[in-house]
Amino acid sequence: MSNNMYIARSTDPAILEKAESGGVVTSILKSALENGIIDGVVTVRAMKGDRFSGVPVLITNPEDLIHTAGSLHCSLPNIPRFVKEYLEGAAKMKLAIVGKPCDIRAIIELQKRNQIETDNVTLIGLNCTGTISPATARKMYIQEFKVDPNSVVAEDIDDGKFTITLEDGTTKSMDLKKLEEKGLGRRENCRRCLFNIPTFADLALGKWGTEDIEEAGTFVEVCSDKGRSLLESAIEKGYITISEPKKESIEMRAQKDKMELEHAMMWRERDFNPLLEMDLPDRLKYWTEEFSKCIKCFGCRDVCPICYCENCLLEANREYLVGGEIPPNGIFPLTRLAHVADSCVGCGQCQDVCPMELPLSKLFTLLNSKLSEVFDYVPGIDREQRPPTTVARDEELLIDDTFLRITSAMKKSDETETDEVAMSGK
Secondary structure, eight states: OOOSEEEEEEOOHHHHHHOSSOSHHHHHHHHHHHTTSOSEEEEEEEETTEEEEEEEEEEOOGGGGGGGOSOOTTOOOOHHHHHHHHOGGGTTSOEEEEEOHHHHHHHHHHHHTTSSOSTTEEEEEEOOSOOOOHHHHHHHHHHTSOSOGGGEEEEEEETTEEEEEETTSOEEEEEHHHHHHTTOSSOHHHHTOOOSSOTTSSEEEESTTOTTOSSOOEEEEEOSHHHHHHHHHHHHTTSEEEEOOOHHHHHHHHHHHHHHHHHHHHHHHHHHHHHHTSOHHHHHHHHHHHHTTOOOOOHHHHHOSSOOOSSOTTSTTOTTSGGGOOOOTTHHHHHHHHHHGGGOOOOOHHHHHOTTOOOHHHHHHHHHHHHHHHHTOOTTTOSSSOOGGGOOOHHHHTOOOHHHHHHHHHHHHHHHHHHHHHHHTO
16 A cells, blocks of 8 residues: 555445444444454444433443444534543553544644653544534524434534434535524634644544545545554455545545635634734723633633643642632633643633633634744644744744843843952952
């Protein structure tokens, strides 16, 4: 195998029946587990058949994988947090972790900080154009689609349409833009996301580029030696079959990605420009009013996949805070912003859990986009590039900074004073 792109399909009838796009992800993972390449799989499974309650799970029995086949667009599992917080005992296990682009990026950022094992982890990235919060999905199904939310067995987002499949096999589609104009559809952070195909994972899989194929299939892009090893094993053991994609398929995949990026930039301009066009006093007033709503519930900190300090300086019992109390007003969200803005992956979990509905995702994504320009750093993309707060580039060391000039002047003043004292014999 010399190419990096393939069209693949499972050979397992049971998986093909349950899966949505050829069942390749499930079959590759089953092959890896049954043949001892990995010890476990971290993926998402619906709780008791409830599509609105997908939770991260660790699977070690290959037969259980079939229950995770298919996509859950209306669940918000926090895979990176699950791996970091609950799988410390599995640190020595060889794991395959399945996730959306933001999940994979968060895991890569945590790996850079030595919070998640690198050598024993293989990242399986799934194409994603957005997720919908469970509450929004239920509301949308009732108000717009006029169906019982519990009768929906599948969802899909493609070509600007949101499509649902019901228990009787019928489908209903609506224009995604119109839904989002009504405050429905995808979560805010998903609308602004610039990463649909996770080529920073070891394998990137999705259905884009398979539209002209008679039987359902999965477009697979190999992004590392780890990914190639997993794929080749599944082929050799007969779990999947592959073919080379046509030029038209590759172009279609790229075109769909480009279209989604254009939509994301449109949403960014729409969300960010009004804030950027404010003069400084008005902008300060806007954020001060928003931050004043914060009740310091710690939800955003606890759910953030990048927060990892064992002793958080924002805790109420930290003695070096005034009176040992929780920071007042805007200090709490501003401190978190200062800590993780450079590595925010835009997952939106912080805003999802905020009981006061602060526009945290908007703030973090906006600031991260500006920091990315300054430091030439995009979180979770390049595994070798260190976070900007841990390194200094050559051009940064040459900055003619006011503080550096003052420090230098003070140092020279101290040296002169010392010399004068020495010369006077005092």
